[in-house]
Amino acid sequence: MKDRYDNPLSTQSARARDRYVAGLDLLLAGQVRFVDAFEQAIEADPGFALGHVALARGLQNTGDMTRAGAAMASARDLTAGITEREQSHVHAMDLLISGKTAQAYRAIRAHVDRFPRDALVAQTCSSVFGLIGFSGQPGREAEILAYTAALLPHYGEDWWCLSQYAFALCETGALDPADQCIDRALALNPDNANGAHVRSHIYYEAGEPARGISYLGDWLAGYHREGYLHGHLSWHAALWALEQGEAEVMWARIDADIGPSASAGLPINVLTDTASLLYRAELAGLPVAPERWSEISRYAAQFFPESGLGFVDIHAALAHAMAGNGEAMAKLLEAPNDLTGDLVTPIAAAYLAIARGDWAEAAALLTSAMADHARLGGSRAQRDLLEISLLGALLKLGKDTEARRLLALRRPALDASRLVHGLAAHS
Structure with missing residues (x-):
């Protein structure tokens, strides 16, 4: 056998x-x-x-x-x-x-x-949520690329291996090869949710929200709600809706597919996707009901009461800061994790500063984390939360030119998005 x-x-x-x-x-x-x-x-x-x-x-x-x-x-x-x-x-x-x-x-x-x-x-x-992805080590994106590239000769035209390699290419900026690779993977297995996820990231990195919305809208229609990527793929769709100024569509996605009371996904996705999207909504100039922050803060305290993965910790810290949940924040930070605690601590302090309106302190703290936040784990799209949090703080300080320059240098794919209220698409 x-x-x-x-x-x-x-x-x-x-x-x-x-x-x-x-x-x-x-x-x-x-x-x-x-x-x-x-x-x-x-x-x-x-x-x-x-x-x-x-x-x-x-x-x-x-x-x-x-x-x-x-x-x-x-x-x-x-x-x-x-x-x-x-x-x-x-x-x-x-x-x-x-x-x-x-x-x-x-x-x-x-x-x-x-x-x-x-x-x-x-x-x-093989992925950003794997052992390499959450290793906390510098160069994790390049290591995943090397790891999946080494697998390719052993697998040939295999839909799983091709999709993982395509994701690694995407995360290291090789979008054209990633695009070709994921097309091959999805042709072999169109029902591969991980492949659909990679395709979504490629559209995101390429700055093609219209194509992403069309693709995911069709793909999600046939995907079971209990699939472990359903909530996260819905996050991608909701994020694009936000970028396109379709707030009602975004809120509907949160309430039906992403938030704690709706998603059948793993707690790591429920927390990170919800907290991230709520703050992106605030940065885009939308009012966020305090009850939403309280709900996701309680959820974070229940499932992630102590420091663990840096990627989780920064989203829990965001939720607690915005909800004013000082007790949960203190417990989260009383013993920072060994691998990424040096990043989590200033980022958590930045979100506390944001919650009290101290934009200068927030900008300084977030800037200190920009050099190597890839160590936290997650995808580039997910870590854009930190990039646009810094942009938002700079705009609050009246540093529009600096904000635009930072965006152009670090994340040009977001140049035309509506993710930060008041930031014009072009200088």
């Missing part, structure tokens, strides 16, 4: 193999029911170790860490007699599921070097 990538599987059950392959494709494509598929694989062969690992990873993607840990424990008990690749697979994923990310990264990189076509393991490092 082999999987779709020609890796031998230690099971004698054709149904176990078939449901495992189907579940892996659903997971890689950001579709729904991959947990069901992995559970069916285990039902067909309870002794199938990699079926339990896949279930653990699938449950991790849905945020069910209790069941993920139990599934991983079952996999550990089933390693006798399986292949060397599968033993290495179980070991590396066990470290990841148990939260030992530094050790997991080393084990996964070593595993992928030996078994590059083991896609379930390889995908843990």
Whole structure:
């Protein structure tokens, strides 16, 4: 028995193999029911170790860490007699599921070097939300590009690998190659939500909101609301609506697909997408009801009460600052994370300064974080929150020329957008 990538599987059950392959494709494509598929694989062969690992990873993607840990424990008990690749697979994923990310990264990189076509393991490092993306290290975008480029010769015309490589190209500014690559990926699998996500980022970076709105409007119409990328793709659509001055469309997206009471996505997306969009709305000159900030601040305090990933921390800090939730902010900052705390602390202080109207302090603090905020994680589109927060502070200080110059130098793709109220498209 082999999987779709020609890796031998230690099971004698054709149904176990078939449901495992189907579940892996659903997971890689950001579709729904991959947990069901992995559970069916285990039902067909309870002794199938990699079926339990896949279930653990699938449950991790849905945020069910209790069941993920139990599934991983079952996999550990089933390693006798399986292949060397599968033993290495179980070991590396066990470290990841148990939260030992530094050790997991080393084990996964070593595993992928030996078994590059083991896609379930390889995908843990392939995106801005992966182990490299959230490493907190300088040069993470270039490292993801190098990592995915090294995978390409082993995968050929594979929709998953092509889409991950296209995203890495996009994040490093190679938009034309990214555009060609994602077209190939989506031609192979039009239902790949990760591919649709990459296509959205390319439109964003190219400054083509009309094409992005048209594309996502059509694509989201056929995407299940419980797909783990539905809320985030809706964020892209809402952001473009904001840029186009369609405030009612943006608010409808927040209330139906993105916010805490609506989204079926992971808490990291619910928090970051909602907080980011609310502040972008304020920067665009729209009134934001205080209850909205209070809601997302409570959500952040519930799901992310302590410092962890820098990308999450800055959005939690924004929510707490704008809601006036000093207690939650203090708890978040009492022990900054080791990797990116040096960035999170001044950014949090900047948002506190913004909340009290101290624009000079906010601008100084945000400027100090501009040099290497890529270390925080997330995509360039998501980190534009920091760029336009600085632009907004400069405009409040009457430094229009400096704001325009900064935009032209750092993020020219946003030049014609309406993301910051009062900033003309051209000087």
